[in-house]
């Protein structure tokens with residue numbers, strides 16, 4: 001099987017720090033040919049480090065390289081412009097989260113991909129973490145029964161948070177209630193080199209078609225673990241038979257059901273193997289008195305740390321889609337839905353906690369503000385793809 005030629009666009013914190021090291025480890029699948037970043041120093045530095053060709057402009061990259069797949073890791077406001085340009089050039093795409101910053105710009109991407117018959121995967125990574133893949137198996141195995149409520153307090157937020165709530169609920173969202181609040185904080189730079197001058201706090205309550213409900217609390221400062229915020233989080237999934245609290249799976253023995261029904265916590269066992277000097281997770285296994293649930297790492301032949309597995313997983317999802325002509329695992333429908341839930345939660349906050357119903361049919365005030373801010377900051381309408389690909393989108 002011949003390898004896929006891949007190029008990365010936007011070698012910033014995510015692209016340079018998380019994606020490039022993983023692409024280098026997947027060298028049986030990918031041949032990294034080029035790195036493009038509008039910042040010349042960044043492009044040159046990473047191209048040298050990874051023995052690839054540097055570019056500072058997407059047009060030049062497409063003109064000079066023979067690329068099968070592009071990994072887009074530029075800021076979210078630029079995703080639709082760069083993705084549509086590449087789709088028009090017939091190149092398959094994996095794009096960082098979110099799919100795009102609003103639903104109309106997401107739809108532009110989806111349309112461009114469809115029109116050009118290219119595969120488009122979005123790099124939603126949270127559900128691909130070994131711990132979450134294992135918990136999906138626990139829920140599928142009916143260990144806690146039907147999921148009724150999900151609490152994710154002080155964990156990931158926005159579209160990432162919504163993605164986890166939707167996955168755990170196992171249904172389609174029907175309504176969203178949001179409370180949002182913004183308050184100043186002293187200027188800080190967090191451990192991921194992100195600047196914050198305000199705390200943007202949100203609470204989301206989502207109802208699903210199967211009667212499950214979910215509650216999420218998030219803020220950028222909590223997520224950054226800065227200023228002492230968010231040092232403890234609550235991740236709890238309540239089912240009809242048991243509960244998952246963090247890493248503990250509570251199951252009630254049959255003989256105790258009518259005498260207190262106190263759940264007993266069980267912890268899964270993790271095993272690792274050494275692959276080229278890296279401690280690689282091999283499997284996560286939960287042994288219950290009458291049942292065993294096992295998640296085996298399908299990528300265990302690669303020297304990937306646990307944090308790198310989700311990134312490798314999404315890169316392999318687009319490779320598989322291209323090579324086998326199938327749809328990528330997460331894909332645009334779920335990516336759009338998770339962004340729609342995120343927008344609805346913010347819109348509800350804006351409209352004084354009005355409950356928003358799905359699907360969203362009109363352009364929300366939240367999206368109108370995003371489009372207006374974009375135009376004010378970059379001097380062209382957000383739909384102007386040609387202008388977008390030549391624009392420098394600075395770090396937040």
Ligand SMILES: NC(=O)c1ccc[n+]([C@@H]2O[C@H](COP(=O)([O-])OP(=O)(O)OC[C@H]3O[C@@H](n4cnc5c(N)ncnc54)[C@H](O)[C@@H]3O)[C@@H](O)[C@H]2O)c1
Pocket residue numbers: 009010011012013014015036037038039042056058073074075076078096097098123124125388389390391392393394395396
């Ligand atoms: N999945 C996750 O957990 C996760 C985490 C962090 C960031 N992200 C996503 O990753 C993406 C990048 O975020 P980041 O924090 O690395 O941003 P960043 O600002 O650190 O990096 C972006 C890079 O893109 C370059 N760039 C800007 N405009 C360009 C253009 N027109 N052409 C080519 N290059 C251009 C910049 O020079 C910069 O090096 C965003 O979409 C973000 O939402 C996802």
